[in-house]
Amino acid sequence: MSDAGYGRAFGLMRRAAGGAWRDYTRHAFVGGLGDGSLPEAAFLHYLRQDYVFLTHFARAWALAVVKSETAAEMQAAVGTVNALITHEMPLHVGICAEAGISGKALFATRERPGNLAYTRFVLDAGFSGDLADLLAALMPCVLGYGEIGARLAQEATSQRYRDWIDTYAGSEYQEACRAAGALFDQALTRRIGADFEASPRWARLCDRFRTATELEIGFWQMGMQP
Numbered sequence: 001m002s003d004a005g006y007g008r009a010f011g012l013m014r015r016a017a018g019g020a021w022r023d024y025t026r027h028a029f030v031g032g033l034g035d036g037s038l039p040e041a042a043f044l045h046y047l048r049q050d051y052v053f054l055t056h057f058a059r060a061w062a063l064a065v066v067k068s069e070t071a072a073e074m075q076a077a078v079g080t081v082n083a084l085i086t087h088e089m090p091l092h093v094g095i096c097a098e099a100g101i102s103g104k105a106l107f108a109t110r111e112r113p114g115n116l117a118y119t120r121f122v123l124d125a126g127f128s129g130d131l132a133d134l135l136a137a138l139m140p141c142v143l144g145y146g147e148i149g150a151r152l153a154q155e156a157t158s159q160r161y162r163d164w165i166d167t168y169a170g171s172e173y174q175e176a177c178r179a180a181g182a183l184f185d186q187a188l189t190r191r192i193g194a195d196f197e198a199s200p201r202w203a204r205l206c207d208r209f210r211t212a213t214e215l216e217i218g219f220w221q222m223g224m225q226p
């Protein structure tokens, strides 16, 4: 799939992440969502962990508001905070309720170590760095799911996990991905210049992107171990 729609910096970092990007977006868990072979227990366990993930992910986007230097950056970041809290998190509550997981059980989910490591890594990228560092750690989550959703919408051979696929393949999520990719390009241009790869900061930013990608692989792995 082409990475063009999600911006220039993403395309470059995605390529620099090499095999890790492929291992993330073509993980066995993803294959199981597409062909319906993923056991329901694994899917529900994943969803519960993902709800916890989203609470910290929303905090990380709120930190992006704090780290913004322009009104446009603030608007983009606060739009994502709102989309997460207003749309994506209630969707998880709804899917879990349909599957018989009460709100009480969902909110009592104990966070697995790999889940904790991922979001705290992202938050630390933001606390210790600037918006470029934070966004480099956030992009694999946002854009990876956009890419996975768009591909599965074309290639899925089962209807079993259609609702999940449609959420990430849908125009609302895809539009959010394009906005996030544009924010990433603009934030980087402002902080490291337009020739991204010539910046002394580039290698470290690519490292953050790759580490977040590796933590996404770990998240799928965790999902397969209810």
Ligand SMILES: Cc1ncc(CO)c(N)n1
Binding pocket: 050, 053, 054, 140, 141, 142, 145, 216, 219
């Ligand atoms: C682990 C993970 N990464 C990315 C997304 C996309 O928001 C998500 N819901 N969960």
